[in-house]
Amino acid sequence: MNLPNWISIFRILCIPLFIGTLAYYSPDQDHLRLVALAVFLIAVISDAVDGYIARTRHLKTRLGSFIDPLADKLLLTSSFICLAVAHNIPPAFRLPLWVPILFISRDVILVIGAALVHIVTGDLKIAPSPLGKLTTFFQMATVIMVLLQGRPALSVCYLAAFFTIVSGFEYLLKGSRLLSANGTNHQGARVA
Numbered sequence: 001m002n003l004p005n006w007i008s009i010f011r012i013l014c015i016p017l018f019i020g021t022l023a024y025y026s027p028d029q030d031h032l033r034l035v036a037l038a039v040f041l042i043a044v045i046s047d048a049v050d051g052y053i054a055r056t057r058h059l060k061t062r063l064g065s066f067i068d069p070l071a072d073k074l075l076l077t078s079s080f081i082c083l084a085v086a087h088n089i090p091p092a093f094r095l096p097l098w099v100p101i102l103f104i105s106r107d108v109i110l111v112i113g114a115a116l117v118h119i120v121t122g123d124l125k126i127a128p129s130p131l132g133k134l135t136t137f138f139q140m141a142t143v144i145m146v147l148l149q150g151r152p153a154l155s156v157c158y159l160a161a162f163f164t165i166v167s168g169f170e171y172l173l174k175g176s177r178l179l180s181a182n183g184t185n186h187q188g189a190r191v192a
Contacts, residue, residue, distance in 0.1 A: 007053070008071045012070075116179070120182055131167040
């Protein structure tokens with residue numbers, strides 16, 4: 001276990017604190033919204049820090065390539081669910097229900113696709129695309145804007161939804177190419 005992996009684990013450990021602050025939030029205890037925002041920002045910054053350390057110090061590991069995106073997905077998924085279904089959050093600042101449905105559905109489809117690629121090809125290298133990174137950026141920005149109770153939160157949310165759909169199709173296309181290439185290689189091997 002190296003430092004970037006420990007930072008990813010720290011990010012996962014931030015999730016219960018984030019959920020807890022939102023669970024106990026009420027308009028008369030508005031400081032809890034700010035605590036949730038601080039926890040989320042620390043988690044986001046830790047994501048950038050662990051990536052920077054892994055790249056610059058050549059500490060990329062197979063475990064890190066799995067645990068880093070897992071930490072991101074767990075943090076974002078719990079955030080979207082809390083901010084969409086928590087009844088103690090004022091409706092004007094609650095995420096529409098379609099937001100977690102869209103974002104989580106994409107991730108579930110990608111995980112199933114990744115498992116299928118791994119089963120068929122025997123290998124899977126997890127590497128985020130620029131569109132995937134942009135999607136994560138806008139998803140994180142959506143959570144931050146909602147916690148700031150900013151008026152452009154819905155606009156940022158629509159951008160996140162757009163990039164979620166586009167990057168989802170990009171990953172599906174890459175996965176289908178890998179599966180097609182593997183199928184062609186196996187058919188050629190049988191014929192020869």
